[in-house]
Every structure is written in C-alpha cells, then in structure tokens.
Amino acid sequence: MREQRIQVAINGYGVIGKRVADAVVLQDDMELDGVADITYDYRIRVAVERSYPVFASLPEKRPEMEAADIPVAGTLDDLLQQVDVVVDCTPKGIAAENKEVYERAGVKAIWQGGEKHDLTGYSFVAQVNYEGALNRQFARVVSCNTTALCRVMHALHHHGWIKRARSVILRRGTDPWESHKDGMINTVIPETKVPSHQGPDAQKVIQDLDITTLAGAGPFNLAHIHFAMVETTRPVSLDKLRDALWDAPRIAFVRASDGLVALNAVYELMRDLDRPRADLWEVAVWEDALAVDECEVYLTYQVANEAIVIPETIDCIRALTGIETDGGKSIQKTNLSLGITKSFLPKTTQPIEHLAGPEVEHPAIEAVRATRAEFLSEGYKGHEEPV
Numbered sequence: 390m391r392e393q394r395i396q397v398a399i400n401g402y403g404v405i406g407k408r409v410a411d412a413v414v415l416q417d418d419m420e421l422d423g424v425a426d427i428t429y430d431y432r433i434r435v436a437v438e439r440s441y442p443v444f445a446s447l448p449e450k451r452p453e454m455e456a457a458d459i460p461v462a463g464t465l466d467d468l469l470q471q472v473d474v475v476v477d478c479t480p481k482g483i484a485a486e487n488k489e490v491y492e493r494a495g496v497k498a499i500w501q502g503g504e505k506h507d508l509t510g511y512s513f514v515a516q517v518n519y520e521g522a523l524n525r526q527f528a529r530v531v532s533c534n535t536t537a538l539c540r541v542m543h544a545l546h547h548h549g550w551i552k553r554a555r556s557v558i559l560r561r562g563t564d565p566w567e568s569h570k571d572g573m574i575n576t577v578i579p580e581t582k583v584p585s586h587q588g589p590d591a592q593k594v595i596q597d598l599d600i601t602t603l604a605g606a607g608p609f610n611l612a613h614i615h616f617a618m619v620e621t622t623r624p625v626s627l628d629k630l631r632d633a634l635w636d637a638p639r640i641a642f643v644r645a646s647d648g649l650v651a652l653n654a655v656y657e658l659m660r661d662l663d664r665p666r667a668d669l670w671e672v673a674v675w676e677d678a679l680a681v682d683e684c685e686v687y688l689t690y691q692v693a694n695e696a697i698v699i700p701e702t703i704d705c706i707r708a709l710t711g712i713e714t715d716g717g718k719s720i721q722k723t724n725l726s727l728g729i730t731k732s733f734l735p736k737t738t739q740p741i742e743h744l745a746g747p748e749v750e751h752p753a754i755e756a757v758r759a760t761r762a763e764f765l766s767e768g769y770k771g772h773e774e775p776v
C-alpha cells in the first residue's frame with residue numbers, strides 16, 4: 390500500500406457502487422480516489438455534487454460524458470494507477486470481463502454477487518471468513534440473499550446446531566430506481582430450478598452447511614424476505630435461538646408488536662431513523678415470528694438487497710489489503726462508521742437473556758413485556774383469510 394489509508398476506486402456507480410462510495414468516504418483508513426462509469430445521467434451527476442472524481446470506464450465514453458458537462462478526471466486505467474483496491478460494481482457479466490484490466494494494472498479487486506465464485510475463488514462474508522481473505526488479490530462479496538443466509542445460518546451453525554437448513558426466498562421484483570422499466574405486477578414468479586443458486590452459493594462460504602433454497606420473485610421492490618426452516622442437531626429453545634441471533638453481528642430484531650408487520654413498515658422505520666437512502670444494512674429478523682419445536686427452528690427475515698452487502702464490501706477492502714487482520718475489529722469499525730446496530734429502538738427494547746455464546750451488551754433499558762405478551766398471544770395475521 391502506498392499510504393496508511395487504503396486508496397479505493399469504484400467501477401460502476403449504480404445501486405451498489407454509489408453506496409460503497411459513500412461508505413468508503415466514512416472510513417478513516419480509506420480514501421475514495423474516484424468513481425468510474427459510462428453514463429452521464431442524474432446518478433453520476435450526484436457523484437459530481439459529492440465532489441467524487443469521476444472517470445470514464447471506457448475511453449470511448451469519455452467524449453459523451455464530457456459533452457454532457459461531466460468533469461471527467463481521466464479513464465479507468467488512469468484511476469487504477471492511483472489505487473490499492475478497485476471495487477467492481479458494474480452489471481453482472483460485464484464485471485467478469487474487467488478482471489484482465491485489474492490484473493494488468495496490478496490492483497486488488499472485489500466483485501459483487503452477480504459474478505460467479507470461480508472468478509476469484511473466494512466468496513466473502515465478513516463474520517464467516519474474513520481471515521481467509523487476508524492479503525488475497527481478488528475476492529467476491531456474495532449476493533444480498535446469500536449474505537443474509539450466511540449471517541443467519543452462521544449464527545446457528547457455529548453452535549453446531551444445524552443438521553439441515555431449508556429456506557424459501559421471495560425476491561423483490563426490481564430495484565426502485567428502475568421500476569419504471571421492469572418488474573411484474575399481480576403475480577409471483579417461482580424459480581423452477583431447485584435448489585436456487587443462493588443455497589450452493591452459501592456453501593461456498595460455509596462449506597459444511599447442509600442447505601437447500603427455493604426462490605421466487607414478487608411484485609414489490611423494497612427488499613427480499615426469507616422463510617427459513619432449520620432442522621437442528623438437538624432441541625434449541627426459543628431463548629437460545631434469540632440469544633444466538635442477538636450475539637451475531639449485523640442481525641437485528643424487528644417486532645410485529647411494534648407495528649413492524651411488513652417489508653414496507655421496516656423500510657419506513659429506516660426512513661424515520663434518517664438512514665441514508667433508508668438503507669437497512671442489518672438482516673432484520675422478526676422476533677415475534679421466531680419459533681422452535683423439538684427438532685426445528687423457524688425464522689422469517691427481511692433482506693434489504695440494495696444495502697446489505699455494503700458493510701461486507703468495506704470489510705473485504707480491509708481484508709484484501711491486510712490493514713486489519715482481525716475480522717471482528719473490522720466489522721466493529723465498519724458498523725460504527727455506518728451506524729449499524731443490534732437494536733433499532735434501544736430505549737424501548739427488552740433485553741435478551743443470555744444463554745449461549747458471548748454476550749453482546751444490550752442497549753435497552755426498559756422492557757415493554759406486558760404489551761408484547763398480550764400481542765404475542767394473538768400474533769399478527771394481516772387481514773382475515775377468506776373463508
């Protein structure tokens with residue numbers, strides 16, 4: 390590395406790239422040298438507003454961008470000369486073709502989940518395999534759904550609880566920024582290949598995880614939702630399950646009893662909390678939907694596809710450069726910089742009883758057990774089912 394601070398480039402300033410750029414700027418051990426793209430629409434103009442140096446990813450696009458008043462600082466090759474790491478956030482398929490460019494420039498590179506594991510040979514989720522990525526040249530941060538699966542399953546798996554996991558994934562129809570061009574209405578599209586790719590992908594990160602996933606897409610665009618059923622090696626109580634999830638980083642509880650009854654409500658909470666772009670970086674697990682029996686545990690959780698991989702990408706930058714060798718410390722640093730929390734409403738959240746794993750200090754003070762118990766006895770069902 391040229392300096393103490395890691396010099397970072399982003400190639401592709403779309404849904405993921407723009408968020409990674411903003412997160413890099415928040416790190417005291419990183420510097421954003423520039424963002425590269427091929428467009429000149431409002432998205433890249435925001436980068437200019439934020440004073441991020443803008444580069445043309447393809448030299449032939451530079452004249453167009455300049456003609457549209459984008460101040461182009463140079464080409465991607467110029468940008469790569471200045472940096473230690475490039476985070477490739479270009480669309481699926483295009484990203485893989487850039488490998489040669491990064492190799493030639495001698496920079497470290499991170500790809501996103503649209504690319505295949507084999508491109509880098511290393512699929513990354515910070516809390517599972519940070520250390521294995523130390524000083525590698527290339528790594529891939531796995532997709533939003535796989536990241537969520539790995540966070541949740543690892544929280545159980547490292548206690549030796551998982552015999553076999555199954556998860557049903559309902560994906561968002563499209564991303565909000567492009568919902569005028571794409572996305573279905575009034576239907577759900579099941580994927581016909583079983584397992585869907587997320588299960589095998591999670592096994593690239595947690596090799597001995599027995600998991601099968603089924604997926605489909607629905608007419609909503611705020612986030613994905615997973616319904617997981619995990620056969621356990623021994624009976625796991627509800628308290629132990631809750632405790633294990635509480636102790637794992639980047640998993641936070643939401644409660645239907647607080648009115649957080651659906652994807653949109655959790656999204657509204659992120660807006661009320663003034664999160665940038667209403668980003669939910671944590672996996673939001675419905676505490677009131679957790680259930681157990683003598684041989685299985687059941688979980689329902691929300692995965693904000695636009696946001697969840699951002700902290701992973703920041704940690705991956707640290708791992709590849711080796712600037713921080715302790716994954717836990719990097720996670721903590723990233724969490725602090727972004728405001729990632731274990732509790733969205735800490736002043737009114739009841740403490741978790743600690744039964745398994747290392748204690749994570751609870752920020753809550755006062756319990757609201759009575760109201761919650763009353764709510765739990767009935768649960769939330771939405772509108773009555775037709776008879």
Ligand SMILES: NC(=O)c1ccc[n+]([C@@H]2O[C@H](COP(=O)([O-])OP(=O)(O)OC[C@H]3O[C@@H](n4cnc5c(N)ncnc54)[C@H](O)[C@@H]3O)[C@@H](O)[C@H]2O)c1
Nearest residue numbers: 401402403404405426446478479480501502503533694695
């Ligand atoms: N959108 C999501 O929810 C999401 C979640 C997790 C991971 N990912 C992954 O992140 C990656 C990027 O996805 P995205 O949703 O941010 O895409 P996006 O379409 O929002 O952004 C891609 C950006 O790359 C730019 N681009 C296109 N061709 C380029 C080229 N040749 N060189 C440089 N830039 C180019 C586009 O102009 C655009 O700004 C993909 O691998 C995707 O699978 C996406």
